[in-house]
Amino acid sequence: MTVVQYSSGNRLLDALPVSDLASLERDLTIVTLKAHQSTHSAGRVMSHVDFPIDAVLSVVATLKNGETVEVGTVGSESFVESDAALESSVASRTAFCQVQGSVGRMSLASFEQRMTTSVMFARFMRHNVRAVLFSSQQFTVCNLKHSVLQRCARWLAMTADRVGRPQFTLTLEFLAIMLGVPSAKVAEAADALQLMGAIEYLKGAVTIVDRGSLERVACECYEASKAAFSESLLLSA
Ligand SMILES: [Zn+2]
Numbered sequence: 100m101t102v103v104q105y106s107s108g109n110r111l112l113d114a115l116p117v118s119d120l121a122s123l124e125r126d127l128t129i130v131t132l133k134a135h136q137s138t139h140s141a142g143r144v145m146s147h148v149d150f151p152i153d154a155v156l157s158v159v160a161t162l163k164n165g166e167t168v169e170v171g172t173v174g175s176e177s178f179v180e181s182d183a184a185l186e187s188s189v190a191s192r193t194a195f196c197q198v199q200g201s202v203g204r205m206s207l208a209s210f211e212q213r214m215t216t217s218v219m220f221a222r223f224m225r226h227n228v229r230a231v232l233f234s235s236q237q238f239t240v241c242n243l244k245h246s247v248l249q250r251c252a253r254w255l256a257m258t259a260d261r262v263g264r265p266q267f268t269l270t271l272e273f274l275a276i277m278l279g280v281p282s283a284k285v286a287e288a289a290d291a292l293q294l295m296g297a298i299e300y301l302k303g304a305v306t307i308v309d310r311g312s313l314e315r316v317a318c319e320c321y322e323a324s325k326a327a328f329s330e331s332l333l334l335s336a
Pocket residue numbers: 240241242245249250253318319320321
């Protein structure tokens with residue numbers, strides 16, 4: 100008899116040992132998020148942890164003047180907020196949905212219970228936070244050393260990986276905010292990527308046409324971050 104194993108659609112959860120996967124369905128509610136919908140607020144107590152399925156969430160830092168810049172992008176390789184795996188019930192950053200789609204939502208109480216009762220669940224979550232930290236440091240270097248074109252290509256390739264399909268909704272104005280660069284610079288980069296046949300951009304939707312070209316333009320940070328998350332999903336018992 101074939102046993103059908105539960106699959107949440109979130110790669111981090113689906114990498115868990117069978118013993119953890121078995122009871123997971125009970126603790127997850129599938130929630131569909133619209134673009135820009137808030138999921139976590141900085142300084143507030145979290146009620147839940149979100150495991151993206153095909154939604155992409157943005158974690159942003161907000162300055163005193165109200166300006167926000169993306170400090171993390173989270174898809175099916177991870178979860179929001181990392182703080183929950185570090186014994187904090189308070190979100191240190193604001194998060195919202197960037198590309199609409201669904202997430203598996205787990206109450207903070209269930210998450211905390213799993214962290215204390217399942218050694219493997221706790222290991223997977225902590226190793227994932229390690230990959231988040233590595234990527235965050237990598238992107239600090241990226242912002243200093245790599246061009247807007249390279250960063251745009253890296254960001255688009257990562258987003259396509261996260262949603263699991265080559266087309267997704269995105270406005271260039273929003274991408275400019277996320278990268279913290281003027282929208283004219285992002286429009287210039289998008290035009291260049293379109294001219295070389297890597298992407299098609301039309302009315303707020305991006306289609307990756309030639310994945311190879313896009314990855315060749317993207318800086319090394321794309322592969323570095325991807326490798327860090329892949330490694331975090333390969334924990335053995
Ligand atoms: Zn880079």
